[in-house]
Amino acid sequence: MFSFLPNFDTPLLPTIYKYRLRSRGEGSRRRERDLEEMAKNPGLFTQWPWQKLGNFKYLLLTPMAAQTAYHLSETGLEEVDASNVLILPMHLLRAIHGQLWISWARFQNARSKHTIVHKSLYFDQVDRERNWDDPLMLTSILLYLINLFAPSASYLPFWNSKGAVLMVLLHAGPVEFLYYWFHRSLHHHYLYSRYHSHHHASIVTEPITSVIHPFIEELVYFLLFLIPLTGVVIAGCASVFTAMGYIFYIDFMNYMGHCNFELVPQWFFRVFPPLKYLMYTPTFHALHHTQFRTKYSLFMPLYDYLYGTTDRASDELYKRSLRGKEETPDVVHLSHPTSLISVYQLRLGFASIASKPSGSRWYDILIWPLAFLSLILARICKSAIVVERNKLKSLSLQTWLIPIHSFFYTLSWERNAINDLIEQTILDADSRGVKVLSLGLLNQGEELNNFGELYLQKHPKLSLKIVDGGALAAAATLHTIPSGAEEVLLRGKLTKVAFLVATALCQRSVKVITVKRDEFELLKLRLPSSLSSNLVLSKSYDAKVWLVGDEVTEKEQRRAVKDTIFIPFSQFPVYETRGDCYYSGPPAMTVPKTLENMHSCENWFPRRVMSACRVAGIVRGLEGGEERETGDAVFDVERAWQAALSHGFLPVPSPLASNK
Numbered sequence: 001m002f003s004f005l006p007n008f009d010t011p012l013l014p015t016i017y018k019y020r021l022r023s024r025g026e027g028s029r030r031r032e033r034d035l036e037e038m039a040k041n042p043g044l045f046t047q048w049p050w051q052k053l054g055n056f057k058y059l060l061l062t063p064m065a066a067q068t069a070y071h072l073s074e075t076g077l078e079e080v081d082a083s084n085v086l087i088l089p090m091h092l093l094r095a096i097h098g099q100l101w102i103s104w105a106r107f108q109n110a111r112s113k114h115t116i117v118h119k120s121l122y123f124d125q126v127d128r129e130r131n132w133d134d135p136l137m138l139t140s141i142l143l144y145l146i147n148l149f150a151p152s153a154s155y156l157p158f159w160n161s162k163g164a165v166l167m168v169l170l171h172a173g174p175v176e177f178l179y180y181w182f183h184r185s186l187h188h189h190y191l192y193s194r195y196h197s198h199h200h201a202s203i204v205t206e207p208i209t210s211v212i213h214p215f216i217e218e219l220v221y222f223l224l225f226l227i228p229l230t231g232v233v234i235a236g237c238a239s240v241f242t243a244m245g246y247i248f249y250i251d252f253m254n255y256m257g258h259c260n261f262e263l264v265p266q267w268f269f270r271v272f273p274p275l276k277y278l279m280y281t282p283t284f285h286a287l288h289h290t291q292f293r294t295k296y297s298l299f300m301p302l303y304d305y306l307y308g309t310t311d312r313a314s315d316e317l318y319k320r321s322l323r324g325k326e327e328t329p330d331v332v333h334l335s336h337p338t339s340l341i342s343v344y345q346l347r348l349g350f351a352s353i354a355s356k357p358s359g360s361r362w363y364d365i366l367i368w369p370l371a372f373l374s375l376i377l378a379r380i381c382k383s384a385i386v387v388e389r390n391k392l393k394s395l396s397l398q399t400w401l402i403p404i405h406s407f408f409y410t411l412s413w414e415r416n417a418i419n420d421l422i423e424q425t426i427l428d429a430d431s432r433g434v435k436v437l438s439l440g441l442l443n444q445g446e447e448l449n450n451f452g453e454l455y456l457q458k459h460p461k462l463s464l465k466i467v468d469g470g471a472l473a474a475a476a477t478l479h480t481i482p483s484g485a486e487e488v489l490l491r492g493k494l495t496k497v498a499f500l501v502a503t504a505l506c507q508r509s510v511k512v513i514t515v516k517r518d519e520f521e522l523l524k525l526r527l528p529s530s531l532s533s534n535l536v537l538s539k540s541y542d543a544k545v546w547l548v549g550d551e552v553t554e555k556e557q558r559r560a561v562k563d564t565i566f567i568p569f570s571q572f573p574v575y576e577t578r579g580d581c582y583y584s585g586p587p588a589m590t591v592p593k594t595l596e597n598m599h600s601c602e603n604w605f606p607r608r609v610m611s612a613c614r615v616a617g618i619v620r621g622l623e624g625g626e627e628r629e630t631g632d633a634v635f636d637v638e639r640a641w642q643a644a645l646s647h648g649f650l651p652v653p654s655p656l657a658s659n660k
């Protein structure tokens with residue numbers, strides 16, 4: 001996450017020791033024991049000094065900002081100390097650099113074509129790695145102190161060619177050599193269990209895994225990287241751009257080595273064969289996180305070859321990963337961004353934000369300008385984007401994103417363009433052999449495409465099954481209503497799900513109350529005449545259970561009595577106006593523990609909770625069958641619910657239980 005965004009104050013040590021490796025084998029059991037030992041006997045100086053400050057740690061940068069501002073005000077541009085003034089801008093650029101690597105790596109691994117380690121990421125790894133900007137802060141603070149107290153490190157020229165050459169030599173020699181032996185010593189049981197196991201808790205690495213270390217370990221790395229910087233200062237050939245370039249080189253190689261997809265082309269090594277000893281690849285370092293006793297070099301494999309710690313599988317794994325094979329999913333869920341800020345809720349956005357349900361956050365204003373950039377990019381993009389990859393039992397699952405925000409779905413003149421894009425995506429999925437495609441959010445709108453029926457009419461020979469999930473959404477809504485409820489108030493834009501829920505309630509002799517004449521007449525037309533006696537038109541808002549759709553207003557909510565339960569049948573949550581009432585989420589289910597690679601939240605849902613329409617697509621993929629669920633066609637509501645339960649999906653806890 002960008003360094004100016006909040007890192008929620010999760011302790012560095014306590015959370016990770018509950019971590020349990022999913023893979024089997026003696027190596028995994030040994031690492032688990034090391035993590036447990038680290039929990040019991042953490043090494044000295046493992047905690048970061050500012051950890052207890054939580055979000056206020058960024059205040060540590062304010063003295064630097066104030067001093068730099070004072071320096072600028074007191075000196076002219078010709079006399080400014082660039083080596084001081086550029087420290088904070090460099091901090092920001094490094095944070096942006098890290099975030100770009102996160103997004104790119106997650107995008108590539110969602111497509112899976114060049115993925116190296118095909119295992120799962122989970123929420124505990126995201127939580128453990130969300131303070132990845134701590135090393136950036138450490139570097140900025142120490143560089144500032146060096147600049148402040150070492151006159152020879154101040155007022156440096158912008159460039160010095162001799163300094164650049166010397167810095168390369170000092171890195172290739174002392175830094176790489178010392179790092180190799182320091183890293184190798186960290187894999188000794190005593191140091192590994194107390195320090196380095198924190199880094200190796202991540203088998204499937206992300207770019208930011210590269211900087212996830214205890215404080216003292218990261219400090220030693222800084223001192224190693226200080227050797228070339230100090231060397232050029234002593235030699236009198238230091239410069240601003242060589243110092244900045246060296247730091248960005250370290251970041252780039254670190255992030256590349258941990259990105260978990262291969263991107264270094266083979267022709268690099270054919271053109272210059274010695275490069276094999278001077279530059280590692282993501283595959284080379286990935287083996288270090290799976291084998292543990294090989295690949296100790298920093299960025300140059302030379303020392304691994306010299307001391308016999310390379311891995312025999314390196315070359316073959318490199319070629320296989322680079323060649324790659326794009327996975328064909330069995331089930332695709334087709335979603336779209338909601339609000340402008342929702343782009344950060346995507347798995348490709350900020351990892352720590354995506355790992356929590358979306359909602360109003362105080363720092364939204366800081367990232368709002370970037371949301372407009374995402375809007376522009378979305379308008380340019382003319383195809384769906386793969387944003388997430390999961391697996392359940394034998395099914396391969398993917399989430400694809402139509403790059404159109406909710407606002408545009410409400411514009412009548414945008415409907416044809418949106419339908420064309422959805423249709424193009426469906427045809428692409430069908431040609432790739434996808435078996436089931438579920439339409440999420442507004443992609444299944446009645447006015448837009450009649451719950452997907454439009455595409456079947458245009459392409460009756462489609463092999464894939466389109467699912468709108470109406471039956472399961474209705475079932476999830478029904479199971480949210482408290483048992484014993486004798487009446488419910490139905491309010492909001494009536495949809496396919498609303499009619500299914502109203503029909504089921506009337507069949508159970510529950511009174512369905514409406515306060516709008518047009519809604520009452522519409523329901524009466526759609527319900528069997530034998531059930532019409534349970535449909536009531538009233539001016540009273542006193543029902544303790546409300547079923548609400550997209551058009552319910554805040555004014556109407558204020559007319560509800562205390563302790564009313566608001567249950568949406570829409571795919572969008574209700575804006576919570578009342579503090580003395582209970583609000584349920586949209587129709588959803590909790591996913592089985594066996595669902596893999598889930599480490600981000602779907603929009604506003606809690607962790608490991610999926611929208612009912614997305615679950616419906618997965619269940620359809622598991623169950624098979626030829627029945628349609630588009631347009632007016634629906635599955636049996638209770639049968640859809642029982643099918644989901646049989647595959648391990650569970651009801652979401654009641655809002656009453658969560659508010660007690």
